[in-house]
Amino acid sequence: MEVLIETAMMLLILTDMALLGLSRLRPCIAASAFQGMLLGAFTILAHLHALAPRIIIIGLASFALKGFVFPWLLRRSIREADVHAELEPYVGFSLSILAGIGMLGASVWLSGQLPLAAPAGGSVVVPAALTTFFTGLFLIVARKKAITQCLGYIIMENGIYVIGIMSVVHVPALVELGILLDVSVAVLVMGVAIFHINRQFDHIDTDQLDSLKG
Amino acid sequence: MLPLLLALGIIVISGCAALTAWNKPRLSSCIGAGGTVLGCAVGIIPALEVLMGGATRSLRCAWSMPYGSFFIELDPLSAFFLLPVFFLSALAAVYGGQYLMKYKDTKKLGPAWFFYTFLVASMVLVCLARNAVLFLIAWEIMALASFFLVAFENEKPQVRRSSWIYMVATHLGTACLLPMFLIFGAHAGSLDFDRFAHSLPQPLASICFILALIGFGTKAGIIPFHVWLPEAHPAAPSHVSALMSGIMIKTGMYGIVRMLTFFDVPPLWWGWLVLAIGIISGLLGVLFALAQHDLKGLLAYHSVENIGIIMMGLGVGLIGWSAAVPSVAILGMAGGLFHVVNHALFKGLLFLGAGSVYQAAHTREIDHLGGLIKKMPWTGACFLVGAVAIAGLPPLNGFLSEFLIFLGSLRGAISMGADVAVPLIGAVAGLALIGGLAAACFTKAFGIVFLGEPRSKTAADARESGPLMVAPMALLAAACIAVGFLGFCIVPAMSGVVTGILGFDAGPELKMAGGSLGSITAASTALLLLLACLAWLRRFLLSGREVGSSVTWDCGYTAPTPRMQYTASSFAQPITHFFGSLLGTKKRLQLGGRYFPGAAEFATHTQDMGYEKLYRPVFTAVKQFCERFLVLQHGRMHLYVLSIVATLVVLLVWQLR
Numbered sequence: 001m002e003v004l005i006e007t008a009m010m011l012l013i014l015t016d017m018a019l020l021g022l023s024r025l026r027p028c029i030a031a032s033a034f035q036g037m038l039l040g041a042f043t044i045l046a047h048l049h050a051l052a053p054r055i056i057i058i059g060l061a062s063f064a065l066k067g068f069v070f071p072w073l074l075r076r077s078i079r080e081a082d083v084h085a086e087l088e089p090y091v092g093f094s095l096s097i098l099a100g101i102g103m104l105g106a107s108v109w110l111s112g113q114l115p116l117a118a119p120a121g122g123s124v125v126v127p128a129a130l131t132t133f134f135t136g137l138f139l140i141v142a143r144k145k146a147i148t149q150c151l152g153y154i155i156m157e158n159g160i161y162v163i164g165i166m167s168v169v170h171v172p173a174l175v176e177l178g179i180l181l182d183v184s185v186a187v188l189v190m191g192v193a194i195f196h197i198n199r200q201f202d203h204i205d206t207d208q209l210d211s212l213k214g
Numbered sequence: 215m216l217p218l219l220l221a222l223g224i225i226v227i228s229g230c231a232a233l234t235a236w237n238k239p240r241l242s243s244c245i246g247a248g249g250t251v252l253g254c255a256v257g258i259i260p261a262l263e264v265l266m267g268g269a270t271r272s273l274r275c276a277w278s279m280p281y282g283s284f285f286i287e288l289d290p291l292s293a294f295f296l297l298p299v300f301f302l303s304a305l306a307a308v309y310g311g312q313y314l315m316k317y318k319d320t321k322k323l324g325p326a327w328f329f330y331t332f333l334v335a336s337m338v339l340v341c342l343a344r345n346a347v348l349f350l351i352a353w354e355i356m357a358l359a360s361f362f363l364v365a366f367e368n369e370k371p372q373v374r375r376s377s378w379i380y381m382v383a384t385h386l387g388t389a390c391l392l393p394m395f396l397i398f399g400a401h402a403g404s405l406d407f408d409r410f411a412h413s414l415p416q417p418l419a420s421i422c423f424i425l426a427l428i429g430f431g432t433k434a435g436i437i438p439f440h441v442w443l444p445e446a447h448p449a450a451p452s453h454v455s456a457l458m459s460g461i462m463i464k465t466g467m468y469g470i471v472r473m474l475t476f477f478d479v480p481p482l483w484w485g486w487l488v489l490a491i492g493i494i495s496g497l498l499g500v501l502f503a504l505a506q507h508d509l510k511g512l513l514a515y516h517s518v519e520n521i522g523i524i525m526m527g528l529g530v531g532l533i534g535w536s537a538a539v540p541s542v543a544i545l546g547m548a549g550g551l552f553h554v555v556n557h558a559l560f561k562g563l564l565f566l567g568a569g570s571v572y573q574a575a576h577t578r579e580i581d582h583l584g585g586l587i588k589k590m591p592w593t594g595a596c597f598l599v600g601a602v603a604i605a606g607l608p609p610l611n612g613f614l615s616e617f618l619i620f621l622g623s624l625r626g627a628i629s630m631g632a633d634v635a636v637p638l639i640g641a642v643a644g645l646a647l648i649g650g651l652a653a654a655c656f657t658k659a660f661g662i663v664f665l666g667e668p669r670s671k672t673a674a675d676a677r678e679s680g681p682l683m684v685a686p687m688a689l690l691a692a693a694c695i696a697v698g699f700l701g702f703c704i705v706p707a708m709s710g711v712v713t714g715i716l717g718f719d720a721g722p723e724l725k726m727a728g729g730s731l732g733s734i735t736a737a738s739t740a741l742l743l744l745l746a747c748l749a750w751l752r753r754f755l756l757s758g759r760e761v762g763s764s765v766t767w768d769c770g771y772t773a774p775t776p777r778m779q780y781t782a783s784s785f786a787q788p789i790t791h792f793f794g795s796l797l798g799t800k801k802r803l804q805l806g807g808r809y810f811p812g813a814a815e816f817a818t819h820t821q822d823m824g825y826e827k828l829y830r831p832v833f834t835a836v837k838q839f840c841e842r843f844l845v846l847q848h849g850r851m852h853l854y855v856l857s858i859v860a861t862l863v864v865l866l867v868w869q870l871r
Contacts, residue, residue: 110870
């Protein structure tokens with residue numbers, strides 16, 4: 001069991017690194033989809049000893065939404081906006097990976113400081129979750145395309161999700177589902193927004209949106 | 215308590231139902247107005263019972279809100295304020311049902327009714343709430359609902375501006391209420407009102423009193439916090455103006471009076487302060503009203519004036535209270551509170567009348583109207599009753615409350631030392647001056663609008679409003695007259711209310727005051743009988759003779775036009791000129807021709823002094839200060855997110871260090 005969880009966490013960190021290092025959008029979406037499916041499976045795996053219906057529902061919902069629905073929406077946005085790569089990010093790709101390693105280190109330190117009850121999966125879970133969280137934030141801050149930023153939100157939510165599932169055993173199902181719903185609405189809204197931004201400005205570079213400010 | 219909760223439920227549910235009937239203006243009006251009337255009818259019964267000497271009822275439920283509890287209570291004071299709330303809300307709803315039909319093709323009426331019902335419900339809840347959190351929630355719902363109602367015609371830039379001014383003003387008021395409740399709560403250990411009583415030591419009590427005066431006074435519209443009234447009242451639909459001016463601003467008064475029950479015997483300077491605010495508000499209010507050209511703007515300034523009169527009553531009461539003269543305290547408080555009800559009746563009536571005029575003549579400019587009493591006899595008659603009442607003339611209701619305040623101040627002035635007598639004499643003088651100016655102002659308003667000849671084409675084409683608009687006005691006019699004649703039994707019935715505030719028995723004193731009001735009623739009845747006799751005599755003398763009618767005397771001109779009539783500004787000119795230094799009226803006169811007169815132009819404009827001298831400089835300075843931070847709004851979302859993340863991470867690390 002421990003091994004399975006640890007493997008899942010390692011894969012999580014690796015997909016984070018992949019997301020930081022990839023420039024083309026399609027593989028990025030694929031990586032996030034993989035992460036989503038991983039988390040869905042992980043939810044059920046981590047609770048195999050005490051499987052409750054709500055855990056199964058959350059796991060399946062996460063699996064379906066993050067693994068299939070969101071990527072599908074994002075791919076559609078890519079197609080409509082005709083954008084396929086993050087060309088000039090604020091922070092370069094190799095530098096991003098270095099930053100990712102830095103974030104991993106910071107997460108390990110932070111998780112040692114955080115007054116959390118020891119999660120079931122041992123010492124890897126919290127650092128991995130924090131790394132994922134920071135990776136999401138990093139993507140939002142360091143990338144230009146609206147699609148990558150949207151991905152950033154999804155990744156960030158993944159990090160929160162892992163902590164939620166692992167650390168707090170009795171998180172009300174409603175809260176979990178609420179977060180899921182939140183993110184799905186966010187993705188939908190961003191999808192629509194991306195479409196409109198693209199139609200209006202012929203690009204989805206958010207750094208040029210400041211022409212809108214009052 | 216159950217009937218009141220039921221009433222609240224009916225009102226709120228009918229509002230939601232009206233909202234769902236989004237696309238059917240007639241249906242949503244029926245539901246909204248009908249539900250409000252039904253709810254008010256249900257709710258007024260327990261209020262009357264408590265006022266007639268029934269036991270105080272309360273209901274306390276636990277509530278998951280931190281520091282909050284759902285604690286409501288119906289005592290005589292609440293019941294006294296609820297009475298006009300229910301009465302006027304129901305009538306204004308009926309009126310609004312027909313008034314809003316004009317907008318049925320251009321506007322969605324569902325939201326208007328939704329916010330109307332929520333305004334009514336929140337006012338009821340404000341009067342009932344006995345927990346600070348509950349009170350503030352109701353207070354904010356009230357502010358928001360009225361904001362959306364003021365912004366009903368939001369396609370007009372002027373209306374948008376007015377509603378924003380109202381929004382800012384009301385929140386500045388709430389900003390003072392929050393610290394006040396927090397100070398109370400910190401000392402009492404709870405935010406329930408019943409724990410507040412007598413909990414504060416002196417310097418803090420005075421601070422709280424000042425905060426309450428500013429916070430509630432902003433809603434009530436005392437000078438210098440009145441700026442939103444002349445903006446918001448003209449902008450709102452008329453039944454909403456009637457509701458806002460008739461009752462909503464009274465919730466501010468309710469707040470102040472409710473606060474007074476939490477303190478011990480107040481120091482003398484509180485009374486001085488309240489009385490001074492009252493005199494200034496009353497005087498400036500009526501002066502600015504005289505200088506107005508907009509009928510509803512004029513009425514809005516009269517709200518300031520009447521709030522001033524109510525404050526004067528409270529001030530006289532406070533002075534009597536702290537000087538330990540029960541009769542002055544009781545008469546002052548009773549006069550102020552009685553004026554709350556009276557003002558609700560006649561100001562509601564006048565705003566409904568102004569709305570009726572506006573719909574018939576499509577303008578609120580007094581100088582474009584004229585001669586309407588021939589076209590709209592019902593509206594004219596009702597408006598006249600309201601005008602006489604607001605001018606404080608006997609035998610109508612406005613006179614009675616002012617009479618009580620006069621009585622209280624005179625009684626204190628002749629029997630007490632200088633520190634008490636001087637402000638009370640000031641109150642007498644101020645009240646007399648205000649009454650005279652108000653009479654002049656309404657002579658102007660009624661005379662220019664309803665008498666003479668129409669000054670514009672639209673005024674000439676005016677038609678009487680529909681029955682659903684006339685009936686509420688007629689009912690309110692009847693109520694004004696009835697209260698004017700029944701003062702001698704109403705005032706003794708207020709003993710529970712006044713006793714609740716002052717803490718000592720007000721019954722005997724009010725019974726005596728009722729006795730003097732009884733002689734007023736007798737005199738009024740005699741006057742009416744005399745009038746009836748004269749009318750009969752006139753008929754008798756004229757019977758059998760030929761009676762013809764002809765134009766009014768027209769100065770012997772060969773070709774008179776309506777433009778030769780007195781205008782509103784020329785009518786008020788002697789007074790506005792006399793008080794010119796206070797009003798700051800801007801005049802623009804252009805004379806044409808050198809030796810022979812040509813086309814000439816004359817315009818006057820009176821800006822609100824508080825807005826021009828106080829708020830505009832302050833807000834301009836604040837804006838200039840804030841504009842320095844505009845560099846932070848660079849529009850780069852990455853950097854916004856980055857700064858949020860950086861802050862969070864720094865905080866986290868700092869905490870875990």
